[in-house]
Structure formats: C-alpha cells, structure tokens
Amino acid sequence: MTITTFKLNLGPQHPSTHGVLRLVLELEGEKILSCEPDIGYLHRGMEKMAERISYIQYLPTVDRIDYLAGCFYSELLCRIVENALGVELPDKVRAIRVMLLELNRIASHLLWVGAFLMDLGAVSPFFYAFREREMILRYFEKLTGQRMMYNYFVFGGVRKDIDYLGDVEEIISILPEKIDDYEKIITENPIFLRRTKGKGMLDIDTALNYAVTGVNLRASGMDYDTRRSDYLYRGFDFGVVILDEGDAWARYKARIMEMRESVNIIHQALEYLKISPALEQKLINPVNLKLPAGDYYAEIEAPRGLASCFVRSTGEDKPYRLKWRTGSYYSVNLLRKILVGEYLNDAIAIAGSLDIILPEVDK
Amino acid sequence: MISEIKALRDGLWTVFKHLFKKPVTLEYPEKRRELNEAFRGKLTVNGCVGCGICKRVCPSGAIEYKKNDEGKVYFYKFDLKKCIFCGNCAYYCPKGAIKLTKEYELASGDKNDLNLIYKGGADD
Numbered sequence: 001m002t003i004t005t006f007k008l009n010l011g012p013q014h015p016s017t018h019g020v021l022r023l024v025l026e027l028e029g030e031k032i033l034s035c036e037p038d039i040g041y042l043h044r045g046m047e048k049m050a051e052r053i054s055y056i057q058y059l060p061t062v063d064r065i066d067y068l069a070g071c072f073y074s075e076l077l078c079r080i081v082e083n084a085l086g087v088e089l090p091d092k093v094r095a096i097r098v099m100l101l102e103l104n105r106i107a108s109h110l111l112w113v114g115a116f117l118m119d120l121g122a123v124s125p126f127f128y129a130f131r132e133r134e135m136i137l138r139y140f141e142k143l144t145g146q147r148m149m150y151n152y153f154v155f156g157g158v159r160k161d162i163d164y165l166g167d168v169e170e171i172i173s174i175l176p177e178k179i180d181d182y183e184k185i186i187t188e189n190p191i192f193l194r195r196t197k198g199k200g201m202l203d204i205d206t207a208l209n210y211a212v213t214g215v216n217l218r219a220s221g222m223d224y225d226t227r228r229s230d231y232l233y234r235g236f237d238f239g240v241v242i243l244d245e246g247d248a249w250a251r252y253k254a255r256i257m258e259m260r261e262s263v264n265i266i267h268q269a270l271e272y273l274k275i276s277p278a279l280e281q282k283l284i285n286p287v288n289l290k291l292p293a294g295d296y297y298a299e300i301e302a303p304r305g306l307a308s309c310f311v312r313s314t315g316e317d318k319p320y321r322l323k324w325r326t327g328s329y330y331s332v333n334l335l336r337k338i339l340v341g342e343y344l345n346d347a348i349a350i351a352g353s354l355d356i357i358l359p360e361v362d363k
Numbered sequence: 364m365i366s367e368i369k370a371l372r373d374g375l376w377t378v379f380k381h382l383f384k385k386p387v388t389l390e391y392p393e394k395r396r397e398l399n400e401a402f403r404g405k406l407t408v409n410g411c412v413g414c415g416i417c418k419r420v421c422p423s424g425a426i427e428y429k430k431n432d433e434g435k436v437y438f439y440k441f442d443l444k445k446c447i448f449c450g451n452c453a454y455y456c457p458k459g460a461i462k463l464t465k466e467y468e469l470a471s472g473d474k475n476d477l478n479l480i481y482k483g484g485a486d487d
Contacts, residue, residue, distance in 0.1 A: 060449030145403035
C-alpha cells in the first residue's frame with residue numbers, strides 16, 4: 001500500500017478565511033501534513049505610500065490598515081508625531097482616546113465572536129453580535145461622521161469635543177447582559193466545546209518563537225499587555241485577562257472576558273468625561289509639519305496583538321521610511337505550525353480562533 | 364446527554380425570545396435611516412478664497428484648482444472617484460468653505476457626474 005498525499009487550496013475566497021487568505025494544505029486523508037499561508041491579496045502598499053505623502057495626508061489612510069479597529073492605527077501615527085515634537089496630551093484628550101479605543105476594541109471582538117461562530121456553523125450569534133456592534137458603530141458615526149474610517153484623532157488631540165455621552169452609557173449598560181446572553185448559548189454548548197476544547201494548542205514557547213502577541217498569547221498563559229505601561233491608560237484601573245489552556249476555546253473565552261474589562265475601562269473614562277470641563281487642546285499645525293531627523297517608535301495593544309509603528313525621518317515633511325507591525329501577520333505565520341497534525345475540519349476553527357484580519361496582514 | 368438537552372433548551376429559548384422583538388434591520392431602498400450632522404458624504408464648496416490648504420491635506424489627490432491672473436480661483440474640481448471622504452479638506456479649510464453633506468448615494472452611469480466642478484470663487 002502506498003500513502004498518497006494531496007494538496008488542497010483553502011481560499012482565497014473561502015468565506016471563513018475572513019478576507020482573502022489562501023492556505024495551501026498538504027493532506028493525507030483529512031490529516032494536515034503541512035500548511036503554507038499565501039498572503040498579499042489585499043496589499044495596498046501602506047508603507048511605501050507614506051514615503052510619498054505628508055503626515056497629515058497619510059493620517060486618514062491608516063484607518064484602513066485594520067478596518068475593524070482603525071482608531072488604534074491613527075492613535076499610533078498621532079503618537080509618533082506627538083512624541084517627536086514633545087507634545088503632552090491633556091487628561092481629557094487621553095480619556096476620550098481611551099474611551100474610543102476601548103469601544104473600538106469591543107466592536108472588533110464582537111465581530112470576531114460572530115464570525116468565529118459562523119465558521120463553526122452557528123448562525124444566530126453572528127446576528128446578535130452584529131446587532132450590538134451596530135450600536136457602537138452608530139455612536140462612532142454620530143461622533144466622527146463615519147462608521148469605520150473615523151479619522152478622529154489628530155496630531156495633538158482629537159478633531160472635536162466628545163459628545164453624545166448618553167449613547168455610550170446606554171451601550172455599556174446593555175453590553176454586559178448581552179455578553180451574558182452569548183455566554184449562555186455559546187460557552188458551555190457541548191458542540192462548541194467539542195469543536196474548540198483542546199484544538200489548536202499553543203504553548204508559550206511556540207507563541208514567543210512566532211512572535212504572537214495579544215489575546216492569543218494571553219490565552220496561552222503569558223502575562224503580557226502593553227496597556228499597563230501605556231501612558232494613555234495611566235490612572236485607569238483594569239485587569240489583564242490571562243488563561244492557561246492555550247486552545248481555541250481559551251482564545252474565545254479570553255476575548256469575551258476582555259470585552260468585559262473594556263466595558264470597565266469605558267466606565268471609568270465616562271465618569272471622568274461627564275464631569276470634565278470643555279476640551280482644551282494644543283493641536284499641532286499639520287500643514288508644513290516636519291519631524292526632526294531621527295528614529296521614532298510607538299506601540300499600542302491593538303485587538304489583534306501588539307501594533308507598533310516605526311518612523312525614520314530625515315527632517316523632511318514626509319517619512320524616509322515607515323514600518324507597521326501588526327498582530328495578525330504573526331498569527332497567520334503561526335498557522336504553519338499549529339495546523340500540522342490537525343484535521344481539516346478543525347483547521348477552520350483554529351484559523352478562526354486566531355482572529356486574523358487580512359488587511360492588517362497585507363497592509 | 365443532559366448537558367446537550369440543556370444547551371438545546373437554552374439556545375432555543377434565546378432564539379425564541381427574539382421572535383417577538385422588532386427587527387433591527389431596515390428595508391433599505393424603501394426606508395432610510397436618519398443621518399446625523401457629522402456624516403461625511405458628498406462635498407460642497409461655497410466661499411472659497413483659494414488658499415489651497417485642502418489640496419495639501421487631501422490624501423488621495425482628489426482636489427484640483429486653478430487661479431486666474433489676479434490670484435482668484437476660477438476653476439475648482441473635486442474628483443469623487445478618488446475622494447475617500449476623510450473630511451480633511453473640510454476640517455482644515457480656514458474659511459469653512461468646504462462642507463460634507465449627507466448625500467451618499469453617488470452611483471451614476473456617467474463618470475463625469477462624479478467630477479464636482481465649481482467655477483468662480485471668492486467673489487460669488
């Protein structure tokens with residue numbers, strides 16, 4: 001008897017790949033022998049584009065790096081410019097930014113919960129998650145003018161004073177009970193448990209070797225969250241979700257728990273914003289903005305892992321080189337390792353559990 | 364076995380509760396949701412003085428303008444095919460001349476409809 005293996009293309013337009021990811025799987029029967037992710041279908045040249053246009057022209061486009069959590073990337077670019085020019089943010093601007101970042105994180109995690117359950121064949125949670133996400137997007141639209149491409153953070157502050165705080169209050173009062181609802185129908189569901197428990201095991205060593213960060217790393221038992229050392233989050237009291245299991249179920253549970261923590265952070269920001277005076281900020285004039293020559297680096301804990309930005313400036317009005325580090329890129333690479341030895345029907349669940357967003361991978 | 368039945372019961376109960384709620388979706392072409400003032404849609408220009416800042420902050424190069432011999436703007440073109448509706452031009456306009464309206468249904472059979480051309484300028 002001879003053992004025959006064959007190759008299978010998963011994607012690039014498979015609905016469960018969350019964008020356009022192509023996985024070339026080598027199979028023996030249904031068992032995966034090797035996996036080769038093929039990326040680049042969504043490449044837009046975000047880094048090269050920065051070398052051609054000025055900082056303020058580049059700012060609206062960075063929302064598109066990760067269209068589910070655009071705030072994080074505008075925050076990074078703003079942070080680079082603010083650090084380079086030595087601008088201190090007032091407390092109110094910090095509170096506004098933290099509130100919007102956390103709302104954005106919840107919206108991103110909600111979409112993930114819906115899409116992940118859709119991967120596993122459950123349809124109702126998808127609609128429930130989208131319904132709650134819609135409330136957050138409506139709020140963003142009211143405040144910033146668009147649902148996903150906010151362009152709200154500017155160098156030195158925010159575009160305009162925060163408003164419609166009642167909406168945020170409503171969102172965070174409804175969310176915990178809705179999350180309870182999800183947990184009720186998902187977390188202890190025997191089908192869900194059987195499809196995720198012990199699947200896609202990721203230990204700390206592998207995770208570190210593959211530079212995986214964010215929820216995926218924390219669900220494997222590593223205590224690493226840059227929010228704790230982040231100056232933006234100074235004064236906020238929040239816990240970091242750490243689970244030890246390291247399987248697909250733990251990654252799901254960690255995201256659910258992280259949403260609750262985000263609600264907690266938003267509560268604190270909201271309490272501050274309600275009593276704070278009108279916004280006073282020193283905006284940096286972006287026309288003719290030149291960064292002093294040198295290297296600049298900024299990082300933030302984005303929903304899909306550590307996101308960072310590196311800029312080398314030669315003193316001109318545009319960067320000499322700009323580099324983005326995005327969490328998903330490393331999660332995609334991890335598929336090479338953790339899909340080996342698993343079965344094809346689990347591959348979707350495992351790939352889904354890593355929260356891969358392809359625009360972020362391809363940039 | 365018991366846990367399966369319990370999960371089925373909980374799941375169906377959650378779904379059942381939604382049967383009697385109002386739908387959250389809208390039948391789009393017939394019904395439209397209300398947009399608020401901040402919405403970033405199609406552009407309008409009124410009272411431009413031709414400083415050119417909008418062109419310098421536009422990320423996609425969607426703005427073109429020309430000046431006559433006296434330095435007054437006489438030709439202004441917004442290319443909505445290139446526009447990404449970021450709102451930079453409106454935000455940085457020192458005269459508040461550019462506004463983003465609530466109009467968002469921009470599909471057209473003729474691509475020239477998507478070039479917004481304004482002749483004249485400061486004096487109008």
